[in-house]
Amino acid sequence: MAKYKVVLTKETWPAAMERIEQHCEVKVWKEAEPIPRTLLLEWLKDAEGLFSTGDVKVDEDLLANAHQLRVVAQSSVGYDNIDIDACTRRGIPFGNTPGVLVETTADLAFALLLGAARRIHECWDFVKSGKWESTNNIPFGVDLYGKTLGIVGMGDIGCAVARRAKACGLNIIYYNRTRRMDDQLLEARYVDFRDLLQESDFIITLVPLSNQSRGMFGAKEFAQMKPSAYFINAARGSIVNTEALYEALKSKQIAYAALDVTDPEPLAGDNPLLSLPNILITPHIGSATYETRNRMAHLAADNLLAGLGRQALPTCVNPTVNYPQGAL
Numbered sequence: 001m002a003k004y005k006v007v008l009t010k011e012t013w014p015a016a017m018e019r020i021e022q023h024c025e026v027k028v029w030k031e032a033e034p035i036p037r038t039l040l041l042e043w044l045k046d047a048e049g050l051f052s053t054g055d056v057k058v059d060e061d062l063l064a065n066a067h068q069l070r071v072v073a074q075s076s077v078g079y080d081n082i083d084i085d086a087c088t089r090r091g092i093p094f095g096n097t098p099g100v101l102v103e104t105t106a107d108l109a110f111a112l113l114l115g116a117a118r119r120i121h122e123c124w125d126f127v128k129s130g131k132w133e134s135t136n137n138i139p140f141g142v143d144l145y146g147k148t149l150g151i152v153g154m155g156d157i158g159c160a161v162a163r164r165a166k167a168c169g170l171n172i173i174y175y176n177r178t179r180r181m182d183d184q185l186l187e188a189r190y191v192d193f194r195d196l197l198q199e200s201d202f203i204i205t206l207v208p209l210s211n212q213s214r215g216m217f218g219a220k221e222f223a224q225m226k227p228s229a230y231f232i233n234a235a236r237g238s239i240v241n242t243e244a245l246y247e248a249l250k251s252k253q254i255a256y257a258a259l260d261v262t263d264p265e266p267l268a269g270d271n272p273l274l275s276l277p278n279i280l281i282t283p284h285i286g287s288a289t290y291e292t293r294n295r296m297a298h299l300a301a302d303n304l305l306a307g308l309g310r311q312a313l314p315t316c317v318n319p320t321v322n323y324p325q326g327a328l
């Protein structure tokens with residue numbers, strides 16, 4: 001049987017790659033920088049499947065060029081780089097990887113909270129640089145127990161963070177697009193965004209990037225936070241106005257920020273944020289464990305292969321897509 005033609009905008013995990021290659025003839029971009037747009041458009045001319053990555057914009061322009069495309073799959077839960085309406089208009093299902101990365105990403109978000117509160121990386125720098133001469137000059141942290149954590153975006157990962165926070169004795173408030181029916185089980189109180197900004201000692205944001213959430217943390221929002229507030233972003237860099245965050249940290253309007261995601265990404269070595277003493281940044285590692293990235297790659301491969309075979313995708317963002325008649 002003829003193999004499907006598929007484009008991968010980065011290499012994926014070997015076991016998932018093997019499964020894809022059993023059924024597909026693949027073109028893979030193997031360099032560290034994003035695939036050049038012109039090359040991608042060229043490759044997509046006869047491609048039936050696209051295995052995309054967050055650094056590639058899948059928009060009207062790209063889809064208009066990809067006449068044979070049956071499916072787009074991506075190894076991430078966030079899909080802010082994909083124009084879902086454009087996919088749907090063209091009858092192309094898009095599959096992401098929800099669920100399988102929830103606990104792993106919640107671990108990282110909570111690690112940022114703990115690491116920031118207890119100044120773990122400053123303490124490590126302190127020990128390494130030979131400054132540990134007495135206990136007088138050690139970096140001091142702040143308690144979690146009895147404080148208030150505000151979670152913005154109380155979806156799968158937000159709830160997993162709430163469970164961790166409960167175990168540490170934090171009071172939990174949250175803001176979400178809609179109130180959750182199960183918030184009593186989580187012992188989390190639904191509040192409006194402004195109250196969350198004003199009441200929280202720690203804020204963790206896990207809201208998807210969209211037209212509504214882009215720039216949702218700017219100068220006005222930082223001004224409403226406590227001067228002792230810790231701000232943690234594990235969602236997407238662009239939900240924060242980076243200049244406003246820099247100003248808020250520099251002027252000590254807020255105490256500290258811990259970021260797993262930044263705008264832009266990757267963050268250049270001379271970015272002003274890196275000159276601040278009150279910040280901790282990790283390089284977008286929320287889901288980056290061997291086990292989880294492997295699970296994500298397999299789920300993305302499942303979506304890709306299902307779409308190529310005109311079957312329903314296991315995890316489809318636009319499941320109302322109609323396949324051409326008689327295709328199944």
Ligand SMILES: NC(=O)C1=CN([C@@H]2O[C@H](COP(=O)(O)OP(=O)(O)OC[C@H]3O[C@@H](n4cnc5c(N)ncnc54)[C@H](O)[C@@H]3O)[C@@H](O)[C@H]2O)C=CC1
Pocket residue numbers: 077078079098099101105152153154155156157158175176177178206207208209210212213234235236260261284285286287288
């Ligand atoms: N740092 C990392 O490596 C990772 C980052 N993420 C980010 O985390 C996000 C959340 O992931 P999940 O919890 O799995 O998604 P989810 O879909 O389960 O939860 C998102 C929640 O945000 C709420 N929401 C959406 N727009 C909102 C708005 N404008 N204002 C308030 N609430 C809003 C939704 O109602 C939903 O409850 C992803 O979209 C992705 O951007 C996810 C995985 C890893």
Ligand SMILES: O=C(O)C(=O)CO
Pocket residue numbers: 075076077078079101286287288
């Ligand atoms: O899944 C996502 O959205 C990520 O950011 C990486 O796992």
